[in-house]
Amino acid sequence: MKTKWNRPELLAASAFMATGFGALWIARDYPVGTVTRMGPGFVPIAISVLLILSAAVVAMQSRSLPASATRPRLKPFVFIIGGILAWALLVDRVGFVPSTVILVLACASVEIGSTWRASLLLAGGLCAAGYAIFIRGLGIPLSPFGG
Structure with missing residues (x-):
């Protein structure tokens, strides 16, 4: 075969x-x-x-896997890449926290079954963890809110 x-x-x-x-x-x-x-x-x-x-x-x-019958969706690709680009362009202007919230909400908006509540909780947790690790722990010069 x-x-x-x-x-x-x-x-x-x-x-x-x-x-x-x-x-x-x-x-x-x-x-x-x-x-x-x-x-x-x-x-x-x-x-x-x-x-x-x-x-x-x-x-x-990939040689032993069956070919996927689903067509690739463009919307998740656009929203995730757009969220990453938005974070990179906004982090110096509006700060780490708002740009991270925008990134998480953009990416979560294309997840099937995602709720606003779960997305906001995820954004809050990532902002808190990112602030603790990168800004406080590693001393990376990022402003949490605006610069």
Whole structure:
């Protein structure tokens, strides 16, 4: 029996592999350091290699998976990419908290069965965790509300 490639899975694996190789290319000149004294290139290179290996596994498995009968939906793609872009463009202007709320609400709006209450609770939790980890814990210079 001849097996077909599951094209959507193969396309996704190719996109992740291209992203991994792109990140590896960007980090190629960063000093890696050692495991005990990591340089600035250690984590990006390690994550890039893991992404490439994971994509290779998904690509190999896409040969044994049945082809998906559903058509890809454009609305989730647009809203999620739009939410990420909105966060990146707004975080310096309106602050970490409002831009994160916008990101979560944009992404949650395309989730089937999602409620406003659950989305707002998720946004609040992510804002609190992000504030504690990134702004307080790591000292990243982001303003919580406006800058």
